[in-house]
Amino acid sequence: MRNVKRLWGIIGCLTVGILLLSALLITRSSPKPDQTQPQRTQPPSQVKEDERIVAKIGNRLITFRELQTALISQHGSELLNVMLDREALRVEGAEAGIQIEKAEIERELKRMQQGYESETQFYQSMKDQLGMSRDELKEDVHYKLLLERIATQNIPITDKQVDDYIKIHPDEFKSVIELSIAQIIVSSREQANKVIGELNKGADFAILARDRSIDDVTANHGGDLGWLEEGDPFIAEEIMNAAKMLKVGEYSKPITVQQGFAIVKLKDRRTKSDPNRSFIRDNVKRELALQKAPPLKDIVKKLREKWKAEIKDPVLQ
Structure with missing residues (x-):
């Protein structure tokens, strides 16, 4: 269970890392409020921002506009869907009164660090391999936990069910x-x-x-x-x-x-060994509830329908 969860978390981080890179570039290229005025009132440096050279190979110059177009073409649809998914989760969580505490996020990040020599090595690895900062990882974990909480909020798990699971799977809880x-x-x-x-x-x-x-x-x-x-x-x-x-x-x-x-x-x-028995029990309860919950992708789909998410741009649909 530990290794499968770790792999799942890293794959998720990799995907979000790509999307966040796209978001950064698109955001940086978005017009500022004062850029909506007629061109004659804009400084030349603002008018030609999209034509700024970002790379060169031989005689070939690559502009910021070309980079932006390529990113939108390749990742724009994915990024937009992630943004809609997260917004649907945010408004649903607010309506249901669900809050993800900082301690929960830190605890999940600690679980993801299994297999790394230290916390520093974990965050440095995420930075080197995925280009994700500590804050970006925290944001990703926040939405992951929020989705799980929404999916399991009406699924009761008793203490006896937790006890029975621990007895049946002792290998998962040994040193x-x-x-x-x-x-x-x-x-x-x-x-x-x-x-x-x-x-x-x-x-x-x-x-x-x-x-x-x-x-x-x-x-x-x-x-x-x-x-x-x-x-x-x-x-x-x-x-x-x-x-x-x-x-x-x-x-x-x-x-x-x-x-x-x-x-x-x-x-x-x-x-x-993990001396935190309370954490072990909470984690088992969460896993048991998730087993009974509908697929998480179906939850997100229903939330988008509930909150009337719609992609207007035909290129990104």
Whole structure:
């Protein structure tokens, strides 16, 4: 459940990141109030804003207008629908008296940080990979929680149902073992044996990973994969199984992986448990209610119909 939820959240963040970029560009290009006057009263810099050069390749100049047109063509419909969805949720939440507290948003963000070494690393990763700031992530989580609350507001879940679920699924609530793993990936067994030989002579694992590993994602970070839960489905089973057998500080023999051969090092191991029983129960109650609720996309569709959302521009319909 943890990994599936995390993947769902990251995919959602990626989509919203693209849409927010489109929104930023469209907003920056929208006319200001004083730009509605006849052109003779406008400074030349305002008149030609759309023709501002934003990029160049060879003799080809790309203007802000071209960029705006391309963004609207590719993402305009998606962006407009997200805006309508969020507005429908906002007015429905206001009518129903539903409020999402800051503490709820922070708690959800903490859940999304599972698998990251620290909060700082999580937010930096979201910034580097998705271009999303902390405030943009908070806004996305706010609307996600608001939708869930609207969908489940009339679905009662008893304490007994929560207790029964926890008893039936004990593995979801036990302490979690996390491993800090690094890897070196090479293309042949001969190269793998050379790496093992240098490690046996005292070579630094991170430096060898940087110089020898063919895995572009981790090489520049010394082969570091970060903190991972045992059984993480996004890590090759061979690498995870090898790491689980190691003591802290040890490295494995060459193991066969899809890219060639891997040498795995266990940097650290820790047991992670969630002492907040109240949070666990609230989360279970939310999940059980969502299972009984209609599909969330159907909820949004009905809200748009209720609040008479309509796309007027035929290009964006």
